[in-house]
Amino acid sequence: MKIFATRVIPPDGLELLQRAGLTVTQWTEKRGLSAAELIAHCQQYDALLLASDNHIDRAFLEQCRHLKIIALLSVGYDKVDVAAANDLRIPVTNTPGVLSAATADTAFLLMLSVARKAFFHYKRILRGDWNFSEPTANLGIDLEGKTLGIWGLGNIGHVMAKRCVSAFGMKVIYHNRGRNEAAEKELGAVRVSFEALLAQSDVLSVHTALTPETTGMFNKAVFSQMKPSAIFINTARGAIHNEGDLIAALQQGVIWGAGLDVTNPEPMQPDNPLLDMPTVAVLPHIGSATVETRNAMSVMAAKNILAAFNGTPLPNQVTSL
Numbered sequence: 668m669k670i671f672a673t674r675v676i677p678p679d680g681l682e683l684l685q686r687a688g689l690t691v692t693q694w695t696e697k698r699g700l701s702a703a704e705l706i707a708h709c710q711q712y713d714a715l716l717l718a719s720d721n722h723i724d725r726a727f728l729e730q731c732r733h734l735k736i737i738a739l740l741s742v743g744y745d746k747v748d749v750a751a752a753n754d755l756r757i758p759v760t761n762t763p764g765v766l767s768a769a770t771a772d773t774a775f776l777l778m779l780s781v782a783r784k785a786f787f788h789y790k791r792i793l794r795g796d797w798n799f800s801e802p803t804a805n806l807g808i809d810l811e812g813k814t815l816g817i818w819g820l821g822n823i824g825h826v827m828a829k830r831c832v833s834a835f836g837m838k839v840i841y842h843n844r845g846r847n848e849a850a851e852k853e854l855g856a857v858r859v860s861f862e863a864l865l866a867q868s869d870v871l872s873v874h875t876a877l878t879p880e881t882t883g884m885f886n887k888a889v890f891s892q893m894k895p896s897a898i899f900i901n902t903a904r905g906a907i908h909n910e911g912d913l914i915a916a917l918q919q920g921v922i923w924g925a926g927l928d929v930t931n932p933e934p935m936q937p938d939n940p941l942l943d944m945p946t947v948a949v950l951p952h953i954g955s956a957t958v959e960t961r962n963a964m965s966v967m968a969a970k971n972i973l974a975a976f977n978g979t980p981l982p983n984q985v986t987s988l
């Protein structure tokens with residue numbers, strides 16, 4: 668059984684597969700594979716370990732019907748046409764849970780960086796503009812006791828809420844389609860309507876998956892319902908916010924700040940106006956990028972592949988959005 672990995676895989680998962688006697692070929696070039704190259708490579712392999720942002724659409728799947736599994740090295744699976752994979756009986760798996768803490772830490776880092784204008788101050792130092800003694804210039808805002816709104820309080824949102832409650836005594840409100848009773852019990856989180864979430868949040872952190880329903884949700888009309896002092900955080904997917912509308916909302920003072928680990932499109936270009944704004948912090952989609960977390964994700968992906976080859980139930984199969 669032969670596995671093709673679209674990037675170099677963290678060592679723990681790789682070792683697990685190799686110890687089981689499986690051959691793993693990794694794509695080691697810095698540039699990613701084109702769709703045609705990926706299809707061509709997959710012809711020689713039994714499983715695909717997808718660690719890149721290639722789209723797995725119906726056309727790809729129809730030409731790779733022989734694959735025994737497509738194991739994603741991510742929890743998000745918005746780039747995969749899962750309905751088509753189901754039709755063609757190609758199982759798809761993801762890596763939920765093990766990356767929740769690291770990704771929540773990234774959301775927390777962005778929130779605090781925006782509140783204290785950390786990226787802006789760092790850029791000032793690089794320009795030789797130290798000027799620390801001015802009592803009224805370039806001030807940030809406190810987070811203590813403020814209201815955290817979570818849109819999509821699932822695995823990652825729950826850890827983000829926990830961090831914010833213990834660090835700053837923040838009050839947590841959330842909007843999901845269903846209730847998160849565990850978070851309500853543990854953190855006193857209160858489920859509110861989407862409109863109330865917008866109106867009441869001092870920090871609004873997005874943690875939903877990217878689906879047709881969530882695509883483009885944060886647009887001009889939605890930003891205009893938020894507080895002028897609000898901070899918008901998105902570590903979920905860039906396509907959930909409309910970037911032009913976000914830029915306008917920040918420029919016009921409709922909201923105060925934004926922290927993004929995901930942009931629309933990715934990569935963000937260096938001349939993007941968001942990068943020059945004092946109350947904006949942008950990271951290049953590194954939510955789960957710690958040694959421990961990436962290793963844990965690779966082990967999870969490897970276990971899914973081993974289960975597919977052994978004919979046992981797949982621990983993390985995704986079947987619908």
Ligand SMILES: NC(=O)C1=CN([C@@H]2O[C@H](COP(=O)(O)OP(=O)(O)OC[C@H]3O[C@@H](n4cnc5c(N)ncnc54)[C@H](OP(=O)(O)O)[C@@H]3O)[C@@H](O)[C@H]2O)C=CC1
Pocket residue numbers: 742743744763764766767770818819820821822823824842843844845846874875876877880881902903904928929952953954955
């Ligand atoms: N920046 C990065 O590197 C990373 C980004 N991510 C992104 O984070 C996302 C979330 O991951 P995770 O927390 O593990 O996922 P979960 O499935 O645990 O949580 C998602 C939550 O969103 C809610 N939700 C889904 N659709 C809607 C909707 N239309 N309106 C309101 N709430 C909704 C769900 O609740 P309900 O069903 O009740 O609505 C659920 O609680 C991933 O899909 C991925 O895109 C993940 C890891 C790293």
Ligand SMILES: O=CC(=O)O
Pocket residue numbers: 740741742743744766954955
């Ligand atoms: O974006 C990362 C993921 O795991 O999803």
